[in-house]
Amino acid sequence: MPSNTEDPTPGIPIWVEAYVLEGRPTGTGRFLGNVLRVWSQAAEGDLSDLRSRVRLVLRDRLAAPWDSLADVYPAQRVPARRASFFLWQQGPLRRWLRSQADGIYLAPNYTVPLNVSIPRAVIVHDASFFRYPEAFPWYKRAFQRRLTFRSVQESRLVFVPSEWTAREVERFGQIPADRLVVTYEGWDPRWLDPPGIPRTDLFRSFQIDPDAFVFLAVGSLFQRRRPELLIRAWAEMVRRAWTERPVLVWIGENRSHPFVDYARMARRHGLDRWVRFLGYQPEDVLHAFYHHADAVVYLSEYEGFGLPVLEGLAVGKPVVVSDIPVFRELYGDLVVRTPMNVEAILGALRAVLQGYRPSGAGPLLQKYTWDRTARTIGDALMQVTA
Structure with missing residues (x-):
């Protein structure tokens, strides 16, 4: 059964999928880690309110140097028997998310749990799965492209890192431009x-x-x-x-x-x-x-x-x-x-x-x-x- 951390604060929760901060975080992990770091340092105002609502959703433990975020944000662990991210996200994680009464779910890595009632937001870093499907193994061609398409279709917000990517995702994802939010990346x-x-x-x-x-x-x-x-x-x-x-x-x-x-x-x-x-x-x-x-x-x-x-x-x-x-x-x-x-x-x-x-x-x-x-x-x- 998923492990639960007691929620000590009021407000609609913001569930943040933190799988990309486990194991060996790469570019998508650094993106999410830096966003969470900035939120954690907010002293007052809207971001401080947001910080109090954030709940990390994990399969395992956070990896260094992002493990200190576990001291800031409550964590919800949804374990899985299999290693595949897709099977975890669309299996145990989706079942757990369907049990939640409210909140918004932020997924940092192209796909969201599908067919759930809670509003979702997804970060799409590029449209490479649509532009260059031949560059990925068969299982990613079969699942990732379809899941990314469905994810942008079902998400309330789609964050993209440039105007170029916004045009690409609008075209390949067949979604209206007003759901796209250009969110430039940053430096530390x-x-x-x-x-x-x-x-x-x-x-x-x-x-x-x-x-x-x-x-x-x-x-x-x-x-x-x-x-x-x-x-x-x-x-x-x-x-x-x-x-x-x-x-x-x-x-x-x-x-x-x-x-x-x-x-x-x-x-x-x-x-x-x-x-x-x-x-x-x-x-x-x-x-x-x-x-x-x-x-x-x-x-x-x-x-x-x-x-x-x-x-x-x-x-x-x-x-x-x-x-x-x-x-x-x-x-x-x-x-x-x-x-x-x-x-x-x-x-x-x-x-x-x-x-x-x-x-x-x-x-x-x-x-x-x-x-x-x-x-x-x-x-x-x-x-x-x-």
Whole structure:
């Protein structure tokens, strides 16, 4: 049976699905964790009222660094016998939610429990399941695409991270525009604090030359992010004997489908010293790499926001991105944009190596903050529960 935590405060509850903060939180987990962090710090006003209503819905325990949120918010545990998120969400979780008399349910990761009477809100980070269904395993093609469509159809509010994504979700989800709420992502000012590990120690712990110029790539490895283009670009640097010989460090799990062993591909090109795939890394290591890397590179054929681009700009790094509509909308001329071909990528990388640095990012960093993200979501949820 689901475990219940006594509710000591009045008001319509706001149930927040916190599954993405369990295990090994990635981008969606960091999004939700930062929103909950901002709400938890509200001292007065509407957000303080909202904080008192929030109830986390969990399957297990929160993972670091978000485990401290369990001291702020009451938690409702809905256990499951099987590991599949979809089976949990559409099985035990849905049955439990049907037993609730009131509230609104916020789902942070594309899908909501279907066919329940309580109003729901969903965060849709991009429309990749509709744009690139072939890039996902068969079970995600079969379930995720259909569940995402049904979820946006049934949800009272659909939060999206950019105007570009709003147009995509409106089109593929076949919903009216007035149910879409553009909710830009943000950056964490705490990341401006120096990391606890010096550059030399960090790089040597991963067998990286501390004196090398390091380009950092962050995010799961999907085919749409074209890791093979960066590998080919680095192979060309070696073949052409560039005086500058930068190192590419990629932090993120390999979720390619069909699976491609990009680390092996880099080794076949003789790039063992120059291209490093580090897999998933915890928040403190990611923080340290953002600080100690010399530049950020984020190439993709399709994104909803591109959080690593914003985080790179926030810590003052030059950022190389693919020239796609969402990056033009969000980041304009603050980044080096490149077409997705090896020669153009080499030109963009060389511009950074020869001294390009961003300027004028201040207004952008004031616009895209987790405080504003949390306020936008919180205000919309409070209007539904009013």
